[in-house]
Amino acid sequence: MEWATISGKNRIGGRESSLGPGGHMAFNPIEHEAMEPVFTVATSAEIEKACSLAWDVFYSDVFGWAERANLLDKIAENIEAIGDPLLERAHAETALPLARLTGERGRTCAQLRMFATAIRNGEVGQETHITADPDRQPMPRPELRRRLYPIGPVAVFGASNFPLAFSVAGGDTASAFAAGCPVVVKAHPAHPGTSELVARAIDEAIKALGLPPGLFSIVFGGAEVAAELVQHRFIKAVGFTGSKGAGRALFDLASRRPNPIPVFAEMGSVNPIFVLPGALQEREEALAAGYVQSLTMGVGQFCTNPGVLIVPDDAAGDQLVEHIEQALMNIEPSPMLTSEMAMRYEEGVSKLRHNLAIQPRFAPDGSSDGLVRPALFQAALSDAIESLEAALNAKADAIHSDFLEEIFGPAGLVLRASSVEQMLKFAKLLPGQLTATVQSAKDGENGLESLVSTLSRAVGRIVLNGFPTGVEVNAAMHHGGPYPASTDARFTSVGTAAIDRFLRPVAFQSIPDSMIP
């Protein structure tokens, strides 16, 4: 496509803009070299312009349900139209394999189209209607219609680990557009070129449909640009996927505004897998293989990566851990998304290595050239319980424990359980998680139902006899969870329900249908 070029400039309401002096370049984590061009960091004036344009569009009446569905479809079409150059740039910027990126592009476009279909099928934004009753005593009942309207301009933050599916035209942008909200994206600095290409696909879609260009802007920059965007008076909600530190920082800025706004930050978790004794008896080798695959898939760079595995402390459990360890040893060193991430992964592994209550099983020393290897640690579940209980008894709100600290990457911690009762005790102490998984004998076994019930208090999704990686995109998905998994457990960032984050109800009292916007 002739429009699919990379200029390194912010795009404010469809127009290139580069008022700022400096910028940053993308970095190829395999070749270890910076890539052209320089991306201009957005200035305050550019952010102001992007948000003002979005505000004006928000007050216009041109972005109804039909236009939203058409836009989503057209964006998907345009992303596909870019073709291989998009995948190649994404591969160069993230080191993610082309096959994976092809799949991710498919998911991104399928998601956009699914949201469009959900709108056309009337699954989004349903009306609640109560008719008038002039004879009601002691007062007549007025007619009421409750409909869902866009919350206002949304700031979207691209995620490093999904350069397509959770970035410029990913789940947050798709949700915001589906809800009728103008969007201002801050591109993730790790894949700015991919971001610009997708941003151009969005701008072209807006142009092709004759919609106002202020519906969408993209800005480049770091934490300062992020902070300015989240605090802008015209931004009314935030979508974010990433680390706990960055997510919490955005949440704090948004909550401390004179006019606070909602932030949906999906911040990941350790996604524990509970292996019940019957499962171990039935399929120990399959469990080892499945766990290793889930832990190391995409170099462990998924928010649903199963960082913690709870295994009975018996001979069968020993066997499982042994098999996992052997399989991990055979895995080749791989590049992470950025060299900074590889460094942080090594730091996390090193922290576990220095914890006296935790034994390294397979924890090879540091990476070379940004390539990392999987790691496996082991500890007693009783020690993890003790650390959680200590926090609880100290009346600490944030139940912090080194045993449950997420390490972004392919590092696993096996916690050895003396009994199913001990697993249940641990489950009741568990802080918020995106997912938890239970492995049980195929026909069920003692403790399974109690475990599922207990976990339902602290977890967004519970998987039986499967693995948490691989998040389905549909209306029944819930990808979220109590803090610190996300900043609002009532919402999901995956699936059509993600649209609800950016809709708000308005009740119309005694107003004829024809007059309601």
Added chain:
Amino acid sequence: MEWATISGKNRIGGRESSLGPGGHMAFNPIEHEAMEPVFTVATSAEIEKACSLAWDVFYSDVFGWAERANLLDKIAENIEAIGDPLLERAHAETALPLARLTGERGRTCAQLRMFATAIRNGEVGQETHITADPDRQPMPRPELRRRLYPIGPVAVFGASNFPLAFSVAGGDTASAFAAGCPVVVKAHPAHPGTSELVARAIDEAIKALGLPPGLFSIVFGGAEVAAELVQHRFIKAVGFTGSKGAGRALFDLASRRPNPIPVFAEMGSVNPIFVLPGALQEREEALAAGYVQSLTMGVGQFCTNPGVLIVPDDAAGDQLVEHIEQALMNIEPSPMLTSEMAMRYEEGVSKLRHNLAIQPRFAPDGSSDGLVRPALFQAALSDAIESLEAALNAKADAIHSDFLEEIFGPAGLVLRASSVEQMLKFAKLLPGQLTATVQSAKDGENGLESLVSTLSRAVGRIVLNGFPTGVEVNAAMHHGGPYPASTDARFTSVGTAAIDRFLRPVAFQSIPDSMIP
């Protein structure tokens, strides 16, 4: 009822508790005297106990949908069973007329029963189910069921202006119970006796149904007790109705927790009424009468009180203001809920009186004996627009303007508009409101649709040719609105949708229906 006594003690999981040294008494705003008994301020130990009991109940499996519906019904029955002593105590504590309190009790019980019916009819907590597809390529699709679960123990804050409908067993508690959440209420200090009576009705209902007593506790105290409760590690959400200052303080505490929790604070607004020229021509006298009734109903102590009236600046408009002024002069001085509120009302009126851009029309000097009189002011809409534009141009997030400051009580500000276009301009600048009302000619008129459309961006409910006071309780109601009307525009505190505030989804992947809690 033999259990309907007032002891002045906290009730922790159904048991009286008074570990603290001091306390406060209720004050009769008509008789100007303190009322027995002394209410013991809750200690940290009592708050800890209440929250711990709630936490244990949250992790039990005994409070399913059927039990919730039964509990809501039983609470309504028990509140009615208290009979006149409840109304008499409420009247003595709040000065609200018995007829009003009788109506409010009816509303409270109807609301509890409506929530029970909604549960039994399956209108709450619907499942989303996607079946498995083992043949899907490239990967089989797992079965997913998304169901709604309680968010955890909820802290509820009683409101001063609705001692029954928005207090101990009011909308927040009803919503939390309907969602399956244990509740810890902090009673409003202005009506502690009423609060204790209703708390006993709840405890008796829990006992009668054999549910765990830890489902409900009530504590007495002031800002310190409130702060401790909102920050308690076992409290997972907050429901509040009251002033902007108090609501924001709770929101800030909750947002700054190590593990932030959602706060739904409904904080009121000025609820502007736009009078279009055609309406004025058609029914000027009826508009004056309707406005005066809405403004002074309940001594103006409603969050939907119409504090701002936008009126064309012409002879017909003069006539309307004249009629409103005359009607207000004839209204007898009345007691507010508390003498502190009467004082704050006088302060608010005095502030308008000293604003050079605002002319007093009828603004009698100070109250005597805590009795207050209505007040009416007038200003140019252009001045209000100017103050809002100045804030916007200064890039201020909180669009503050003296013209839009809520005065809790029967004070109205008339803003005179030079044209319908000017009204539209004002509507686009309006900060978040619970409601806005448009008065138009019966057959519609120029500007009506644009006004409704523009207002839909900033308002929770739009009323046509009616008045905002009198909030229907049903599934189509939305009682909320963008900040500062509430802290989360996506939720309502009135109607069955209020239950959603305290539910969170959990997705069950490949888990048979029979095994899902």
